[in-house]
Amino acid sequence: MSRYIPQRCQQIFSNCNMVCFIDEALLCLSYFAVAFVSLNCLNIYASFVGTQSRSFAYGLFIINSIYGIGGAVSSVTSSLNHVQVIFYAAEVSFVLPFLTTEMWIQKNLFPKQQELLYVPCILGILPFFSFIMLGVIRIDLIELCLVYCCVCTAYVGYITKDYLVVAGSLLFYLAYCMHYRGKVKISNVLLILFTLCSLGSICPNCVDETRKKSDFPFKEYGF
Known part of the structure; x- marks a missing residue:
């Protein structure tokens, strides 16, 4: 009996390590x-829009990419955790405002009041610089x-x-809520869906044009 207990504890410890490893992976x-x-x-958007592209759409995809790369690195090593917090602050502060401003510009909703187009970005600047200056993410400003x-x-x-832009904004807000509750993996899946909806809304024809290319993956299978 005395030998069984240490073996059992070792087995439980080993299983916990395996679960932690799978979760981190x-x-x-x-x-x-x-x-x-x-x-x-980003590559699809830049390829099909070219010189007509705007910095807001570029910023959306670039910040998402940096957030993903930083998160992947910080999940392996804890030495970059403080940098990933900055990336996350930029993610929740700028990505959705960039999409909103880009759509307002594309749809030309305020032709006589162009200054209103940049209100979402101004609201995004407030929580980000509050974090830079105070070191605290202001949840009230972000929400x-x-x-x-x-x-x-x-x-x-x-x-x-x-309706893609509506779905995208709701997915982003839901991703923010999941991240706030500690469900980061679910949040990242929602961010992937948000990014796809954003591309389809910002550049509605580029996905269809990509599918027509002869080198489009899995075209021979009917996708």
Whole structure:
């Protein structure tokens, strides 16, 4: 009996280590998937829009990519955790405002009041610089910005019948809620879906054009 107890404890300890390893591997994979999808969306957008592209759309995909790469690295080593916090602050502060501003510019909703186009970005600057200056992520400022952007994108979707941008904004807000509750892997999956919705909304024809290319993956299988 005295020999059985240490063996049992060792087995439990080994199982816990295995579970922790699998959890960390899945977390790293989810971050890597965010970076991979964002970089591919950036490449598709830049290839088909070219000189007509705007910095807001570029910023959306670039910040998503940096957040994913930083998360993948920080999930392997803890030496970059403080840097990943900055990336996360930039993610929740700028990505959805960039999408909102980009859609407002594309749909030309305020032709006589161009200054209103940049209100979402200004609201995003507030929590980010508050974090830089104070070292604290102001949840109230972030939620004010996100809720405002969700309302604005809902208005854009209603006026222009573009429901992808509405779905994207809701996915981003849900991803923020999941991350806040500690469910980071689920949050990253939602961010992947958000990125795809953003690409389809910002550049609605680029995905269809990509599918027509002869080198599009799995085309021979009918996808």
